[in-house]
Amino acid sequence: MSRIGVFVCHCGSNIAATVDVPAVVEAARQLPHVVFAEDNKYTCSDPGQQAIKDAIATHDLDRIVIASCSPRMHELTFRKMLKDTELNPYMLEIANIREQCSWVHKDKAAGTAKAIELLKMATAKADRDAPLFTTTIPVTKRALVIGGGIAGMQAALDIADAGYQVTIVEKEPSLGGKMVMLDKTFPTMDCSACICTPKMSEVGAHPNITVKSLSEVEQVTGYVGNFEVTLREKAKYIDYELCTGCGACETKCPAKVTSAFEQGLAQRRAVYRPFAQAVPPKPTIDPTNCRKITQGKCGLCEKLCPTGAIHYDDVDRVTRETYGAIVLAIGYQLIDWAAFYGEYGAGHYPDVITGLHFERLVNASGPTEGHILRPSDAREPKSVAIIKCVGSRDVAKGRSYCSRACCMYGAKHAHQYLDKVPDGRCFVFYMDVRTPGKGYDEFYMNTRRDGATYLRGRVSKIYEENGKLICLGEDTLLGEPVRVEVDLVVLETAMVPAPDAERLGSMLGVTRDKDLWLTEAHPKLRPVETNSAGVFLAGACQGPKDIPDSVAQASASAAKVCILFARDELESNAMIAVSDSALCNGCGACVAICPYQALTLEEVSLRENSQWSTRMISKVNPGLCQGCGACAVACRPGALDLRGFTDEQIVREVEALCQW
Amino acid sequence: MSRIDLSRTGETDLDAIARISREAAVRLADCYQCGTCSAGCPMSHEMDLTPRQLIHALQLGLLHRALEARSPWVCALCQVCSVRCPQEVRIADLMLAVRHAAKRAGLRPVREPDVFDDIFVNNIRSRGRNNEALLAGFFNLKSGHLTQDVRNAPRMAARGMISPRFNQVRDRAAVRNLVDKVLRKGGGTV
Numbered sequence: 001m002s003r004i005g006v007f008v009c010h011c012g013s014n015i016a017a018t019v020d021v022p023a024v025v026e027a028a029r030q031l032p033h034v035v036f037a038e039d040n041k042y043t044c045s046d047p048g049q050q051a052i053k054d055a056i057a058t059h060d061l062d063r064i065v066i067a068s069c070s071p072r073m074h075e076l077t078f079r080k081m082l083k084d085t086e087l088n089p090y091m092l093e094i095a096n097i098r099e100q101c102s103w104v105h106k107d108k109a110a111g112t113a114k115a116i117e118l119l120k121m122a123t124a125k126a127d128r129d130a131p132l133f134t135t136t137i138p139v140t141k142r143a144l145v146i147g148g149g150i151a152g153m154q155a156a157l158d159i160a161d162a163g164y165q166v167t168i169v170e171k172e173p174s175l176g177g178k179m180v181m182l183d184k185t186f187p188t189m190d191c192s193a194c195i196c197t198p199k200m201s202e203v204g205a206h207p208n209i210t211v212k213s214l215s216e217v218e219q220v221t222g223y224v225g226n227f228e229v230t231l232r233e234k235a236k237y238i239d240y241e242l243c244t245g246c247g248a249c250e251t252k253c254p255a256k257v258t259s260a261f262e263q264g265l266a267q268r269r270a271v272y273r274p275f276a277q278a279v280p281p282k283p284t285i286d287p288t289n290c291r292k293i294t295q296g297k298c299g300l301c302e303k304l305c306p307t308g309a310i311h312y313d314d315v316d317r318v319t320r321e322t323y324g325a326i327v328l329a330i331g332y333q334l335i336d337w338a339a340f341y342g343e344y345g346a347g348h349y350p351d352v353i354t355g356l357h358f359e360r361l362v363n364a365s366g367p368t369e370g371h372i373l374r375p376s377d378a379r380e381p382k383s384v385a386i387i388k389c390v391g392s393r394d395v396a397k398g399r400s401y402c403s404r405a406c407c408m409y410g411a412k413h414a415h416q417y418l419d420k421v422p423d424g425r426c427f428v429f430y431m432d433v434r435t436p437g438k439g440y441d442e443f444y445m446n447t448r449r450d451g452a453t454y455l456r457g458r459v460s461k462i463y464e465e466n467g468k469l470i471c472l473g474e475d476t477l478l479g480e481p482v483r484v485e486v487d488l489v490v491l492e493t494a495m496v497p498a499p500d501a502e503r504l505g506s507m508l509g510v511t512r513d514k515d516l517w518l519t520e521a522h523p524k525l526r527p528v529e530t531n532s533a534g535v536f537l538a539g540a541c542q543g544p545k546d547i548p549d550s551v552a553q554a555s556a557s558a559a560k561v562c563i564l565f566a567r568d569e570l571e572s573n574a575m576i577a578v579s580d581s582a583l584c585n586g587c588g589a590c591v592a593i594c595p596y597q598a599l600t601l602e603e604v605s606l607r608e609n610s611q612w613s614t615r616m617i618s619k620v621n622p623g624l625c626q627g628c629g630a631c632a633v634a635c636r637p638g639a640l641d642l643r644g645f646t647d648e649q650i651v652r653e654v655e656a657l658c659q660w
Numbered sequence: 661m662s663r664i665d666l667s668r669t670g671e672t673d674l675d676a677i678a679r680i681s682r683e684a685a686v687r688l689a690d691c692y693q694c695g696t697c698s699a700g701c702p703m704s705h706e707m708d709l710t711p712r713q714l715i716h717a718l719q720l721g722l723l724h725r726a727l728e729a730r731s732p733w734v735c736a737l738c739q740v741c742s743v744r745c746p747q748e749v750r751i752a753d754l755m756l757a758v759r760h761a762a763k764r765a766g767l768r769p770v771r772e773p774d775v776f777d778d779i780f781v782n783n784i785r786s787r788g789r790n791n792e793a794l795l796a797g798f799f800n801l802k803s804g805h806l807t808q809d810v811r812n813a814p815r816m817a818a819r820g821m822i823s824p825r826f827n828q829v830r831d832r833a834a835v836r837n838l839v840d841k842v843l844r845k846g847g848g849t850v
Contacts, residue, residue, distance in 0.1 A: 383667060427666065433692075445689070445690070445692070448689035449687060449690070450689075451689070453666070453721075455666070455720075475664075477693055477713075478713075478720065480663075480664055481663045481664070482664045483664070483665050483666070483667075484665070484666045485665070485668070486667065
């Protein structure tokens with residue numbers, strides 16, 4: 001016979017306002033196996049925990065049920081508390097009477113009744129609790145950072161500075177990500193190159209960091225502390241050991257291609273560095289445009305190379321390495337506005353550009369050497385319309401969320417335009433101005449003082465008339481429709497998840513939200529962890545972010561990696577699946593459904609029905625299993641069960657609910 | 661409703677607006693359209709454009725909306741807007757500057773305040789001090805509101821609030837010089 005103690009929490013008025021706590025305690029005393037029940041103002045506080053410990057000793061309790069907030073909030077707190085007592089930390093059940101009861105109901109009588117039912121279920125389950133034990137797994141103290149933008153670089157530098165080895169994987173030929181494309185950064189107007197390129201060279205030169213450019217993560221298996229990662233380093237056709245980065249090869253290449261780095265505003269060669277300050281500071285050959293590789297003719301760069309570093313027969317290199325932790329810093333991309341906004345010309349007007357185009361136009365090392373010249377005729381625009389929220393806060397055509405940085409870089413673009421074209425007129429169409437950051441609102445107000453005309457309203461249509469672009473909108477403060485004629489339109493487009501987010505997310509078991517951003521383990525309290533142990537998030541892959549926020553999150557994820565690496569061994573999850581070899585028929589449904597590759601089929605010899613037979617049965621890898629329970633549901637013979645959530649416990653809960 | 665073309669705002673409009681904001685010592689861009697001014701304004705029920713809307717028209721370069729508005733003339737210059745503005749925009753001063761600009765453009769959307777002002781200034785100029793009885797009398801004559809406040813006159817006289825006696829300052833010439841100086845400069849703001 002178990003001896004259950006029940007502790008009902010008021011949580012101040014969070015629970016007590018909607019649930020009659022003394023009535024719940026009284027009901028608990030009537031439940032089977034409950035030998036003690038009491039309430040507490042704040043169970044999670046120090047006095048609350050002490051009261052539980054005292055009750056365990058005084059009443060000789062062998063398991064406890066706490067009716068309080070969600071187990072996501074304080075289950076770990078109470079498990080830690082039980083470590084100071086005679087009880088196994090898993091002899092604990094939590095009835096969630098806050099998030100799933102008091103917070104969602106208003107009627108106190110109904111709330112109390114529901115709280116009692118939740119408690120009945122928890123005590124029925126607790127009656128079948130069994131002690132669970134963890135094991136230890138070793139940690140490989142080497143980190144993988146996926147993505148070489150500002151967040152990835154910051155995370156890599158922090159982990160490397162702590163003394164651990166880091167590999168940084170970048171799919172482009174150079175580190176730098178989106179930040180290195182930017183001209184200046186708000187609100188201080190530091191030139192992006194002056195603060196981003198030194199970071200790039202620091203990463204490139206750091207003794208603890210290995211940079212793998214033009215590389216992708218192909219496969220990840222394993223688990224926290226021991227991820228087995230397959231990396232594909234694409235053929236660069238240049239031997240980086242021999243290449244000195246002199247640039248001779250780039251001078252004579254006859255193949256010219258539109259530069260993606262310059263947003264299509266300039267051309268590059270087939271053998272190229274995306275920009276002068278690229279890291280690694282060496283060129284690559286783009287095989288789809290190289291004449292030697294595609295047609296077998298040319299070979300000029302090979303002749304020019306003084307060190308013989310060029311190899312047209314280079315191939316991809318696939319390597320396999322073990323890492324203890326992975327930081328996802330794969331960033332964002334801008335929404336393909338032209339696909340959704342026919343009313344803005346769907347990309348047919350050359351002078352309707354995006355913010356990133358504008359960054360290149362205003363950049364001193366960009367295609368126009370920093371002169372703002374409109375793409376169609378290379379003339380200086382005498383008037384500009386800046387349109388914010390293109391694709392953001394637009395449920396019908398774009399995304400429902402606010403992209404957070406556009407109000408600021410929109411203000412920055414207006415400021416930069418009025419700075420370079422002092423007699424120009426600048427109209428900014430906005431719905432709201434959102435400037436939550438240090439010095440941000442001051443920056444915005446200064447842009448207004450520079451002379452930018454802010455018009456509150458969305459643009460409904462852009463069309464061309466006599467060489468001018470006409471924007472139709474409403475100034476909602478005026479309450480009247482307005483029209484402006486301008487030479488250039490800049491669309492501040494929404495941030496959306498990077499194209500790799502889906503593939504990498506599912507490979508690493510990181511969930512994605514409704515907008516497909518990678519999700520953190522808890523929106524407030526675990527912002528850089530994911531639900532996959534050992535996988536962390538940095539920067540805009542978790543949601544739209546500006547540079548300061550990305551850097552802060554990157555350093556936070558680096559700290560989490562270092563915490564992991566500070567230990568030699570990790571405690572494994574105790575609540576994992578177990579397989580009953582007598583029941584398993586080797587169908588393999590569990591292997592297929594497991595998102596963590598924790599299940600395998602193994603050949604075993606068993607003595608069954610007085611006969612020896614050899615057959616396949618499923619086996620759980622305790623290091624990989626995250627205890628999600630998918631296999632237990634998929635298993636038709638009922639061979640798989642989840643410790644801490646056994647079939648029997650769940651049936652008991654359902655029975656408890658149905659009996660009364 | 662016809663669509664306003666904001667890019668066609670003439671240069672002269674922008675110059676005139678720049679002069680208004682200079683005279684009022686107001687930076688129009690400082691206003692972020694929160695509406696505190698309109699919310700506290702005791703005269704807003706009499707206005708065609710609320711103080712916020714008036715500033716917005718100026719921000720957009722819509723000079724004539726501002727000059728034709730009744731609001732600057734209805735404004736009591738009580739300063740509640742200026743005192744409460746979180747951006748320290750001196751709205752009442754702007755109201756006065758718009759009045760001056762309207763007068764320069766030959767506009768006077770509400771006649772009475774202008775008539776009142778002129779009589780008041782003349783009173784000061786000729787006697788160095790205002791005389792309420794004279795002010796009220798002339799105002800009623802010039803504005804055409806002949807019987808306005810007449811019923812109150814006996815009571816006000818009984819309590820010494822108005823008096824037929826002229827209170828004059830000793831050095832009337834000095835005050836006259838002062839007023840003329842200001843008038844030569846086209847008036848002034850608070």
